[in-house]
Amino acid sequence: HVNIRGLCSYLVNLNEYLGDIQYPDVATLNETKLNVNQAISVEKYNCVVRKKKCCGQHGSLILKRKDITNVTAITSLDRFHDEVIRLKLNGNLSKPSINVVTYYNPQNQNVNHDVWRACQQLKGKTVLYGDLNCKNICWGSTRSDPQGRDLLKRINNNQLFILNNGEKTRYDPHSGQEQVLDLCLANGKFINDFILWDVDSDIGSDHYPIRTT
Numbered sequence: 001h002v003n004i005r006g007l008c009s010y011l012v013n014l015n016e017y018l019g020d021i022q023y024p025d026v027a028t029l030n031e032t033k034l035n036v037n038q039a040i041s042v043e044k045y046n047c048v049v050r051k052k053k054c055c056g057q058h059g060s061l062i063l064k065r066k067d068i069t070n071v072t073a074i075t076s077l078d079r080f081h082d083e084v085i086r087l088k089l090n091g092n093l094s095k096p097s098i099n100v101v102t103y104y105n106p107q108n109q110n111v112n113h114d115v116w117r118a119c120q121q122l123k124g125k126t127v128l129y130g131d132l133n134c135k136n137i138c139w140g141s142t143r144s145d146p147q148g149r150d151l152l153k154r155i156n157n158n159q160l161f162i163l164n165n166g167e168k169t170r171y172d173p174h175s176g177q178e179q180v181l182d183l184c185l186a187n188g189k190f191i192n193d194f195i196l197w198d199v200d201s202d203i204g205s206d207h208y209p210i211r212t213t
Contacts, residue, residue, distance in 0.1 A: 001102065001129035003170070003182060003207035007032040007040060007061075010204040015043045017203045021211060025065055026087065028102035030131045031205075032059035049073040049085045060104050062087045077101070082112050084130075086122075096125055098190070103130035110150050120158035125190035128160075131170075131182050131207065140166035140180040161191045163212060167199040170207045182210055 004010055007029060018027065023044050034040065036052035042063055048071060050061035060083050064071055074086040083104040091097035099122045105111050111132055119126055135141035136148030139162050155162065162185060168178035184197060196213035203209060 001028045001030075001182065001184065002203065002209040003030040003104075003131040003205060005031050005033075005205040005207065007034055007059075011040070011042070013203040017200070017209060018043070018045070021200070023065055024211070025068055026089070026100050027063040028060070028100065028129045029063070030058065030060050030083075030102060030104040032061055034059045034061070048087050051083050051085050058083070058104060060085055060102050062100060062102060064089075074099075077115070077118065080112055080115055080118075082115060084112075084115055091124070097123075099124060099126040101126065101128040101130075103128060103132065105130065105132045105134065107133045108147070109133070110147050111154065113154055116154045116158045116160065119185075120160060120187060122187070125193070126187045127190060127212070128185045129182070129210065133181050134183075135179060135181070138162070139164045139183060140168065142177075142179065155185065159188055160185045161188065163191075163194060163197045165197055168208070169199055169210060171202075173206050182207060184210060184212055 045063040046066055047061050048064050052059055070090040072088040074088055077084045077086050086101045089098040134148040134151040135145045136152050137144050138152055169180050169182035171178045198211045200209045200211055
C-alpha cells in the first residue's frame, strides 16, 4: 500500500519498487489523482477497481497481479459515498477468500463509522489499508488528535486490529517531521496469519510504501 500522491508522476518509481519486492499479489494506492477515463499501465498488474478523483476525493485503486485470476471487484461499499473500495480474492477448498479494502480519509475528518462496521461484518478474512489522516500515539503518531481518538474507539468497538508497529509512514517535505497516517487493519479471522509488516524506502511520494506478508 502507498499514498502515491499522483500516479502519473511516480509511475516509473512504482514499477521499479514492485519489481524490487518481487511483485506482490495486490497493491492498493491512494491519491492517484486519476480521472475515471484516464488510462494507466502498471507492469504485470491489472487495475480491478478504482475510484476517480471527485469532490475532495483524490482517487484510489486496487491492482492485482495478472496471473491471479479468481478475483471479484465489490461495489457494495459505494453506498457510503466515501473513497473506499474492495477487492475479493476468491478462495477454494484449500485457501480462504480474502477481502482487500482501501480507504482514503481526507484531513480533519472523522472516518465513517459505518465503514468500520461493514468491514467487521464482511465474511471471511479482511484486511484494510489506507491513508486515514488520523493521529494517535497508539499506532506511533507523535500526538493524538480528535480524529485519531475517535478512530481508536471505532477500531476497538468493531473488533478490528492494528498491524502497524509504530514506524512512521509519512514525512513533511518542508519540515522533515514524520508521522503515522497510513494504517493497516485486519479482522480477528486474519490477524494471526500475518508474518511481516514493514515500511519501505521513499519512492517519490511524501508517504512511504507499506508491505505486509
